[in-house]
Amino acid sequence: MPVIERLTATVEQEMAQVEKLLLSSIVSEVDMLRAICTHILGSGGKRLRPLLLLLSARVCDYSGRDQITLACALEYLHTATLLHDDVIDHADIRRGAAAAHVLWGNQATILAGDYLFAKALSLAGSVGDLKVIQVFADISICLSEAELLQIARCGDLSLSENDYFQIIRNKTASLLGAAVMIGGMISGASREELDALHAYGTNLGMAFQIVDDVLDYRSNQQEFGKTIGKDICEGSLTLPVILTLKECIPDDRECLCALLSDSTLRTQRLDDILALIDRYGGTRRALEVAERFAREAADSLDVFSGRENVWILSELAQYVVRRRS
Secondary structure (H helix, E strand, O other): OOHHHHHHHOOHHHHHHHHHHHHHOOOOOOHHHHHHHHHHHOOOOOOHHHHHHHHHHHHOOOOOOHHHHHHHHHHHHHHHHHHHHHHHHOOOEEOOEEOHHHHHOHHHHHHHHHHHHHHHHHHHHHOOOHHHHHHHHHHHHHHHHHHHHHHHOOOOOOOOHHHHHHHHHHHHHHHHHHHHHHHHHOOOOOHHHHHHHHHHHHHHHHHHHHHHHHHHHHOOHHHHOOOOOHHHHHOOOOHHHHHHHHHOOHHHHHHHHHHHHOHHHHHHOHHHHHHHHHHOOHHHHHHHHHHHHHHHHHHHHHHHOOOOOHHHHHHHHHHHHHOOO
């Protein structure tokens, strides 16, 4: 059994309840709104954020019911960002199917994303824990700032590793860090344990996003569920490109910069760009960075040494850097 399926099986009943709540909570008299939300929520996905919350609650011996509601709220928050991202990035494919904006238009898709943001906060508020609500609010701010920073730096060939890390820390890692920490919060975990969970989730999120960016170069469209080479064609600089620009000889750097600076050439000569990145080991070196973050995630769990279910989170850190889709 694949690792992700085995880990999901440890919280199978809870995940089933989350899936049911995800669709049953979309209640609206607006048919188009229900259609958009059902389309993207029903298209699958790893459900990594709900899974992380449920697994961390399991590690912390939680025995209540709030984890179902909060896991659903996290997935709504994440899904809202996907709807918005696909409009901003002009992405036509999401999870192997037509993106929502292709079917219903940009305006309706953006408003559906806004609706899911509001639903996420509403569900989080229904639990009645102000600290949890604050986490959701803080994450919403992080996500918005990261998206704007990414737009502002799109096509900027001077983007550094640290700049890239700042974007993905706020855009991806912050939500995963929150998911793991919330599982501890509702379990009454100590401050030391909450800090460890947050560090684990954040480092896991960094590794996850770096691998996601590598897959944009290495995977195939059917497996990945997105258009391959999309980041390059859109002018978005990710770690494989940043590391290649840092390492290549001046002539190759000049050539790569010329290709990346021209929107037409980025598409027409995508294979040449990929060949240069491969020649300088850009994707391999990026994966090494992802593995470092995954190790840091696993090391953060030392405070839970001896806990019966902590192996679940350790294995998830290994899965993140080995996945192929």
